[in-house]
Amino acid sequence: MGLELAISNLAKTYNGVPILRDCSFAFAPGRTYVLQGPNGSGKSTLFRLLALLEPPDGGRVRYFANGRELAGDLELRRRITLVLPQTGIFNTTVFKNVAYGLKIRGVKPAQIRATVDEVLEAVGLARKIFHRARELSSGETKRLGIARAMAINPEVFFLDEPTANIDPANAEIIESIILHMKQEQQATILMITHDPAQAERVGDDLLFMKDGGLTGT
Amino acid sequence: MSSIVNGFVRAFGLIFSFDAELWRIIFLSIQVSGTALVLATVLGLPLGAWLALRRVPLKGLWISLLNTGMGLPPVAAGLFLYLFFSRSGPLGFMELLYTPGAMIIAQCLLAFPIVASLSQAAIAHVDPVIAQAALTLGATPLQESLAVIKEGRYAILAGVMAGLGRVMAEVGAIIIVGGNIAGYTRVMTTTIALETDKGNFELAIALGIILLTLSLAITLALRFFQRLGQAGSTANLWA
Numbered sequence: 169m170g171l172e173l174a175i176s177n178l179a180k181t182y183n184g185v186p187i188l189r190d191c192s193f194a195f196a197p198g199r200t201y202v203l204q205g206p207n208g209s210g211k212s213t214l215f216r217l218l219a220l221l222e223p224p225d226g227g228r229v230r231y232f233a234n235g236r237e238l239a240g241d242l243e244l245r246r247r248i249t250l251v252l253p254q255t256g257i258f259n260t261t262v263f264k265n266v267a268y269g270l271k272i273r274g275v276k277p278a279q280i281r282a283t284v285d286e287v288l289e290a291v292g293l294a295r296k297i298f299h300r301a302r303e304l305s306s307g308e309t310k311r312l313g314i315a316r317a318m319a320i321n322p323e324v325f326f327l328d329e330p331t332a333n334i335d336p337a338n339a340e341i342i343e344s345i346i347l348h349m350k351q352e353q354q355a356t357i358l359m360i361t362h363d364p365a366q367a368e369r370v371g372d373d374l375l376f377m378k379d380g381g382l383t384g385t
Numbered sequence: 386m387s388s389i390v391n392g393f394v395r396a397f398g399l400i401f402s403f404d405a406e407l408w409r410i411i412f413l414s415i416q417v418s419g420t421a422l423v424l425a426t427v428l429g430l431p432l433g434a435w436l437a438l439r440r441v442p443l444k445g446l447w448i449s450l451l452n453t454g455m456g457l458p459p460v461a462a463g464l465f466l467y468l469f470f471s472r473s474g475p476l477g478f479m480e481l482l483y484t485p486g487a488m489i490i491a492q493c494l495l496a497f498p499i500v501a502s503l504s505q506a507a508i509a510h511v512d513p514v515i516a517q518a519a520l521t522l523g524a525t526p527l528q529e530s531l532a533v534i535k536e537g538r539y540a541i542l543a544g545v546m547a548g549l550g551r552v553m554a555e556v557g558a559i560i561i562v563g564g565n566i567a568g569y570t571r572v573m574t575t576t577i578a579l580e581t582d583k584g585n586f587e588l589a590i591a592l593g594i595i596l597l598t599l600s601l602a603i604t605l606a607l608r609f610f611q612r613l614g615q616a617g618s619t620a621n622l623w624a
Contacts, residue, residue: 219521221517221520221521242523242525245520245523246523249521249522249523250521251521252514252517252518252521254512254514255514255518256512256514256515256517256518256519256521257518258515258518258532258535258536259536259539268519268522268532269522269523272522272523272524272525272528273523316522317521317522320522320523
């Protein structure tokens, strides 16, 4: 089951320009939230703060498991993950990209191999396991980014525009992967998309951002 | 013209007859330059990574100093080390002058700024999204830094190869601190200088050919690593 997440009065400013203003919300465990809003409204900044990649200037981000608040930056970061819009694929093989999160957790090689095989099968990249990751198409690269995140079996998934700038066929595959994760892994999922139809298909709850403020439906 | 042709003919004869003196000189050259390069990499890579990845006071000044060090004249480096290692110098008690040890230190001094500076540039140019990706997958700060360094590995290797090129071709510093003693501190470049002075061109040409071959190998390796970094692939690397 996914983690519960609560943000209160979250604020962030870059170079004197407020990007997030007074954002508060409670995200229930195991639900899928889709965040929409115009470019520059603060969606990706909110995700970076929620994924603990940078601290807020004001307010708090808190995670809970079974009603108990979780502490510890590294321990907590290892239970959540953010799939970045640019993906950040490492210049090595597909296998090593997916294995990275497991390797840094000290997982044994046999188990790494089994997990990598399983997630690559799930995202349709099993045949490309030993290909160089930088040779993949943009759609395959997005799928690899998701596979890399799935391998560490996170309890909270942040997906920042997972289907942006790719062809409809790959977008459909990624959407089905997300729906599968939602049903099978029961993780808490937060996703940014500009496609209202996709938001309706994937999300349990829809959220909107405008001028740094967050509103729910 | 015929003396040059004769020189080449005899030089090839020396190379293919596996002349003991010639190969002793080659092995010592590789030993001295290889050790110097390993030391320069062990010291230079962490410094370059530290400057690239951390907030360091006066960072611009340190990088400028390293860049200046890349152009350090070998004879000047040799002169300073000579003064330090000479009997009356502050490190004279170490009795390193005219030993392969002094030559290794001299070459390390020349390669270190190249390795450090090019490593710094290589790591600083890695896309910041790589560090973020490592963090999103649960990396500790050290694991995050290692992921970034690993991403810049081909450019770092190119820097190390550039350092090797510098020390293999260098003569000014090692002839001052090594003394060019036959069978002990005589390496390829110092032998070429000496034998040319003596008018004994066969050995000089033979070593020149070997040095050129090594330079070509270093250049090809450099090109290989640079293209590997750009392409992220082993395909069409020699195109």
